[in-house]
Amino acid sequence: MKNYFQFYIMKYSLTPFLLLFLFSCSPEDSSQDNTALKDTSVLGVQPSIPPFQTSALFYENISYDTKSRTQFDLLLPQEKPVAGVVVLFHGGSFLFGGKADFYLDEFSDILSGLLENGIAIVNAEYSFLTEAQSEGVFTPLKDGTQVIDFITTNYSSLGIPKDNLLLAGVSAGAGIAFWNGLGKTRSNSIKGILGLQAQSSYDLYMWEGLFEDFKVDSLKQVNSELEKLFEQFYGGAYNQEKAKKLDYLSEIESSDPPFYVYNPVFEDKVYQNEVLNLDVLFHSFKHADLLRKKATEVGLPFSGAYQEAPQEFIVRILAQ
DSSP: HHHHHHHHHHHHOHHHHHHHHHHHHHHHHHOOOOOOOOOOTTTTOBBBBBBSSSEEEEEEEEEESSSSTTTEEEEEEESOOOHHHHHHOSSSSTTSOOOGGGHHHHHHHHHHHHHTEEEEEEEOOOTTTTTTTTTOOOOOOOOHHHHHHHHHHHHHHHTTTTTEEEEEEEEHHHHHHHHHHTTTTTTEEEEEEESSSSOOOOOGGGGGGOOOTTOOOHHHHHHHHHHHHHHHHTSSSHHHHHHHHGGGGOOOOTTTTOOOEEBBBBBOSSSSSSSOOOHHHHHHHHHHHHHHHHHHHTOOOOOOOOOOOHHHHHHHHHHO
């Protein structure tokens, strides 16, 4: 596991503690026979050999839109009827990463455990900020909406329930899950949200209230590349209309689905020895605390690592 941890820390600024926690909660034995593939297609896609050991049917690269990265993989359990669906969104700062990240050993054991509990898996990719025609972070967020709409429209052909979905993601993927799962415009099919290494809002100026040593404008003045990234993130100039649309924190209400959040970065200073620590800025416990505080204020149930493991939350919401 050591090489994977090193890779993931460098690529996504995640801490090994998170992955160790997830791995410690994995089933003891996830090995299943995956050699027998049923001769049945889903929306024209034939099943193929799964990327990890499982008896589930695996359908790769089902298109939910016409853009270059708008495909998802579908894993259907065969041992039990499908009780619900977890929709996964990978991390990567909206700049890199892919659905294959969830098939590495530290996650595949968890996916196997969900499949054994009758939970289907939709593992989605989404557009990056750097792609042509990008409207900043709105594009990947809306890609998440399209995944949900595609599932609820084609649920019968996909062989999954229409109204029992849980959105889950890591880092940027957690943001997609929260943005699509909270507020008045969410789909009624969404029964829960799980965010690991989540951000509390995509109005970055709100982060100044979380971190005493963080100022957006000062940071932009230090480095022209950072200013370029800032404009790229917002798809042009920042304004209050965009900020309001991206502030899913303010959308939390008591009628929203319960959520699970876990940010095991226990620091609140974004600068260490005058160097900006992106892991703290993006993944600090302060983001998770703010989400929980808002949920408490409106009376929305939430959970986290001190109550249950992530997969236990998913099974509790979807399969019980």
